[in-house]
Amino acid sequence: QFRFSKKYYDIALIELEREVELNDAICTACLWLADTTPEEAMSAIGFVSPGFSPNFDPILRNVTLKEISGKECGEILPLSGRTLPDGLVKEQFCAGSDDQDTCEGDSGSPLQVERAEINGDMIPLIVGLVSFGTPCIEGSVGVYTRVSSYKDWIEEVTGQSFDYLVLELHSANRENGPKLK
Template sequence: MYSRISNTLMFIGLLINQHKVSGNLNRVIGGYDAPSEFGRFHASLQNLSGQHVCGSAVVTKSHVVTVAHCVAGTEPQYVKIVVGTNDLDNGGLQYDAEVLNIHQQYNSSTRINDIAIIKISGYFDLQHITIIEMGYNELLEGDPVIITGFGAQEPNGESSRQMYAINLPVFSQETCRFAMRYSKEVVDSMFCTFTQIGQGTCHGDSGGPIIKDNKLVGLVSWGIPCAVGFPDVHTRISHFTEWIKEEVIKDFI
């Protein structure tokens, strides 16, 4: 197993060196224009100036889930939710955040329990917006997932106004732990994706939904930006479905 990990990390290292020579970043990096239907459940979290900050996913008629680090330290009145479009300059419906519910055991340093629920004022217009079902099954290495986001194309770049998507496989949990050991610990409530340099997430993709078989299985959480040859690490939704349901129910009582 150590030999397998070493070979994989050698491959990652070669990709990093290749990137230093070429200096190129493709495009969610290395992806494609997201289909319009993805905009029905992928919501953009924005500041009061209308700038995209993070992604999120619609999970009830009045809630989205995102990662905790996107909303920690802010107040609901400074967060706007735009959903119903894959082009932020064309269409979409805007909602006000009413409650920011950050996981009680979220750790900002380790990104453990990096998840939060936002309750909006009122209800989503379900003629234009879709509630995505949460996935309960555990992901396996090699499972295909789709990541969507409005993230930047390069480190410290501006977020995109157009949503992008990318198809990636779930990466080996053990190899990911080893690869990211000098950054943060990859725990069981996280999973990773990786293929090659030039394919992955960037600034502004955090909180964006990761889907498999039309179900929400993850949220973009952390990594070494942007698609430079290291795995991306995500919040594993199956570990938080019960917490989400319990917290959401409280809002309807």
């Protein structure tokens, strides 16, 4: 359903040619399954612009963002027109911060929140994916694809369940979780 001329359905799955070796830096992703975003701040990973510096820094960074209401987002970012004829839809949400944001080139990067597993380990849950936003200036906001809206599609394509109970059974040893292929 994705079209380059519109800013909807901005999500993709990639099939890899071989299994990925999991290690301390690479692990399987868990998905935030609630229809709403978490109350607390979320972390965006990408080549962000801390403090809105004009100098692009090619180092992967982490910024803290909170959801912004659709109304407030619409005051900063035009949420209508040719590319968004239906405005912001339920499969999207806005997030931002006063002094940091994701920037150009970060599209597809995760917006996540951490939760404790049954064994106490903290794991990231992907809430959204960077879709588009304003330029990296003070007061900028980003629009994110709400991953939970695509849970059924992801399960259908991957043939794997992302139900929390199924994932908890694999949580004691993350290497036994869903395989990346």
